[in-house]
Amino acid sequence: MAKVALRAYLSPTLVFLAFDWPDGAQRQDFLGFAIERSPGHKPGVNSDFLFNKIGFGKPATDPGPHSSDKAPIQKFHWWDSGINTTDRGKKFTYTVYPVCGTGPNDLQLIKGDASSIDVTVPLIKQNGIATYFNRAVVSSQSFKTLQTQSHNNLIKEMNWLANGMEGAIPDFLTGSQPCAGAIYHLTDKLWVTPAMENYKGDLSMVYHLKQPTAAAIAKAAAKGKKASGDTADLPAVQQLTSNKHKFFPRTKTSIMHHKFLVLNSGGAPASVLMGSANFTPEAFTVQANLLHTFDSRQLANCYFARQQLLKNDPTKGDTAKGAKWQTVTDIPGTKLRLFFSPEPKGHRNSIDAVVASVKGAKKSVLFCIFDPTDKDLLEAIMKAGDNGKMMHGLINSITDPSGKKVKDPEKAMANPTPAMQVKTEVYHRSRHKRTLSRSHISEPKTRKRRRVFCLNCPRWIRASTASHHRAKVCQRFIFIINSL
Numbered sequence: 001m002a003k004v005a006l007r008a009y010l011s012p013t014l015v016f017l018a019f020d021w022p023d024g025a026q027r028q029d030f031l032g033f034a035i036e037r038s039p040g041h042k043p044g045v046n047s048d049f050l051f052n053k054i055g056f057g058k059p060a061t062d063p064g065p066h067s068s069d070k071a072p073i074q075k076f077h078w079w080d081s082g083i084n085t086t087d088r089g090k091k092f093t094y095t096v097y098p099v100c101g102t103g104p105n106d107l108q109l110i111k112g113d114a115s116s117i118d119v120t121v122p123l124i125k126q127n128g129i130a131t132y133f134n135r136a137v138v139s140s141q142s143f144k145t146l147q148t149q150s151h152n153n154l155i156k157e158m159n160w161l162a163n164g165m166e167g168a169i170p171d172f173l174t175g176s177q178p179c180a181g182a183i184y185h186l187t188d189k190l191w192v193t194p195a196m197e198n199y200k201g202d203l204s205m206v207y208h209l210k211q212p213t214a215a216a217i218a219k220a221a222a223k224g225k226k227a228s229g230d231t232a233d234l235p236a237v238q239q240l241t242s243n244k245h246k247f248f249p250r251t252k253t254s255i256m257h258h259k260f261l262v263l264n265s266g267g268a269p270a271s272v273l274m275g276s277a278n279f280t281p282e283a284f285t286v287q288a289n290l291l292h293t294f295d296s297r298q299l300a301n302c303y304f305a306r307q308q309l310l311k312n313d314p315t316k317g318d319t320a321k322g323a324k325w326q327t328v329t330d331i332p333g334t335k336l337r338l339f340f341s342p343e344p345k346g347h348r349n350s351i352d353a354v355v356a357s358v359k360g361a362k363k364s365v366l367f368c369i370f371d372p373t374d375k376d377l378l379e380a381i382m383k384a385g386d387n388g389k390m391m392h393g394l395i396n397s398i399t400d401p402s403g404k405k406v407k408d409p410e411k412a413m414a415n416p417t418p419a420m421q422v423k424t425e426v427y428h429r430s431r432h433k434r435t436l437s438r439s440h441i442s443e444p445k446t447r448k449r450r451r452v453f454c455l456n457c458p459r460w461i462r463a464s465t466a467s468h469h470r471a472k473v474c475q476r477f478i479f480i481i482n483s484l
Contacts, residue, residue: 004033004096004115007390009366012088012124013133013163015080018364018390021098021113029100032072034109036095041082050080056104069109072099077392081142085164088123124164128295128331132165132275136288158190161285165277168291170195172261172273180269180307181261182206182250185278186236192279193236202244206310207233208256209249248311253319262304269300298328299338306340320344325353355380364390371396 002022009016017035024030040048051065052073064071068078080094095116097109124130137143143160150156159166173179173195179202186192186207196203212220212227220227237247250256260274275291277283294300309319323343328336339350351374358365358380365384372378372395385391 001113003113004098006094006096006115006117007364008094008117008119010119010122011133012083012122012131013081013135014083015092015094015119015121016077017079017094017096017117018077018392019096019115020076023113024098027100029102031099031101031107032068032074033078034069034072034097034099035078035080036069036097037080038093038095050078050082069097069099070104070107072107083121088121091118091120093118125293127333129334130168130293132168132291133163134165134277134284134287134289135161135163136286137161155190158281158285162191165284165289165291166191168273168293169261169279172263172271172293173199176200177264178202178204179261179263180204180304181273182256182258182307182310183233183279184208184255184257184259185280185283186233187280188284190281191284193239196240196245199245202246203240204246204248204307204311206248206250206256206258206307207237209233209251211251248313250310250313252313252315256310258306258310260303260307262300262307268297269304270297271295272300272303274303294331296328296331296336298330299336302326302328302338302340316342317344323347323349325349351377358384361389365393366391367393369393369395 005020005022007018009018019033021030021033035050036047037050038047040046042048049067049069050073052068052071053064053066054074055062055064055066055071080092093116095114097111097114099107099109101107122131124132135143143157146157146160169192179199181204183205184207186205196205208230210230212229216229217227241247259276259278260272262269263271263273265271271293273291273293275289277287277289277291283289320342321344323340325337325339328334328338339353341350343349355374355377358377361384365381367381381391381393
């Protein structure tokens, strides 16, 4: 009899559990796992079981949710999304039981093989580091329930989706110390723009700008089209520019993808806000993102130096000069280093360090990647899984690489590009080994007319008129909620 192997991964908003039962492969009656939490999810409840969305019956007649001791979880990982704001800093015990039997009326929890783990839900900010994850689950049952409870109150729904991330920048921009930063897209009018507009200190921001040339505009107009470019930040830049708030365009690169702020204290850079989230309503609500803040003068100095470089709009080649790993040692209890891309052509110092870290994994490899395109990195990740380490990944999308029409399929795959090899491996792993998942965010289906909400107007518009609205009325709108 072997105990359940159990490990917990923590964030301020949920607890992710990974588990396995070695004896399960030899048991024909092994049905899955039951997960018990103590204390339970409701006040005064000593313990209860996490829910499973799938039961023994048909979804139409047995929709759930079901307590996992009555409907075993048939996966080797699960999460407790019932972590409330008041739960941060509290301790919980999770016990995972193998469940055997023949059906809903014959279930046995193998208590002798169960394993328990004690966890403390982390606070948003601990040891000088704050972490913000949004929910970004507009297609979830929880969001549909919220819509009903809030009577389609847009602000409440956006706050729920942002999950505290909406307060990260306003909380960071307090006081009157100088602040510098760089941002790819700055369009949010609900949280970010007001925070910057009301900021009393000096503000220096580099922003992404790709204006089409006169020739490109004329050429596109001749075809009845609009010239491509990216001027999404200009309305906010024009609104926020003042004697104390300065904005500097970054034009000499395809995409300036930075999202960071550096705050001074005592006359020198002292803290950093950074992450994957653009300063847009989409990034906070319907896209899965995160933000961090660090109280670190070393890290702040690195980011401030980067901002000063970008302010002068250097060429890509000049930006790449001196690219290297930089070590930060002034946050106790951490091992932290950073690398600013790009690096000189042909160099792989940044990505090779990540590959080496994956190869050195002792127990598990978890990753979240928008689009995996590096063959060496993917091979290292897959090899870790093949060697028995726990491997689980989330990527933005998974597509069948054979779906593209080609004149000669055999010739096309005879010498596949590294990118095609990566996509092929990801696709097959997602179908057969189930170690990769795609992030899919969509609106629930409804028989009613679908609508989108325009934050510029602000008002609801029909989804069928969204393209016209973008072209003729506003430059940006946000898909937040399905039809009302």
